[in-house]
Amino acid sequence: MAASSLAERLKSREKAEKARRIPCPYRAGDVVYVISGKEKGKFGNFQKYVPKKNQVFVEGLNLIERYVKPRQDINREGGRMSLECPIHVSNTAYYCRSCSKPSSLRRRVQVSEENGRKSKTVTWVCRRCGEAREPRKKT
Numbered sequence: 001m002a003a004s005s006l007a008e009r010l011k012s013r014e015k016a017e018k019a020r021r022i023p024c025p026y027r028a029g030d031v032v033y034v035i036s037g038k039e040k041g042k043f044g045n046f047q048k049y050v051p052k053k054n055q056v057f058v059e060g061l062n063l064i065e066r067y068v069k070p071r072q073d074i075n076r077e078g079g080r081m082s083l084e085c086p087i088h089v090s091n092t093a094y095y096c097r098s099c100s101k102p103s104s105l106r107r108r109v110q111v112s113e114e115n116g117r118k119s120k121t122v123t124w125v126c127r128r129c130g131e132a133r134e135p136r137k138k139t
């Protein structure tokens with residue numbers, strides 16, 4: 001058995017971690033629906049994505065309570081505070097606003113021809129009702 005160095009082992013672990021990564025399926029302005037777990041059946045606004053862990057933060061969901069001490073330097077009151085915890089992407093789905101149901105997205109490719117030149121436009125639409133997803137917000 002060939003002895004592998006620590007650097008090699010770390011590298012292969014990093015590689016495996018990268019292979020397990022799921023690209024973020026949501027973007028700002030999307031509504032996320034929870035399929036499984038404690039918050040099953042609820043939905044909320046997409047907040048942020050943790051690519052290393054494939055987890056999403058959903059506004060107002062998966063809350064935990066913490067008791068914090070008052071601090072004057074950051075102007076924080078003490079007492080009960082609720083914090084959002086991330087949810088794994090596989091437990092969530094895209095939620096369609098127009099049909100008010102959890103759904104998924106489908107690519108719709110439109111080919112238009114102008115002056116003999118073909119151009120493709122890709123829009124993401126709801127698999128249930130065909131309504132286009134809201135355009136990406138420019139920041």
Ligand SMILES: [Zn+2]
Nearest residue numbers: 096099126129
């Ligand atoms: Zn829909």
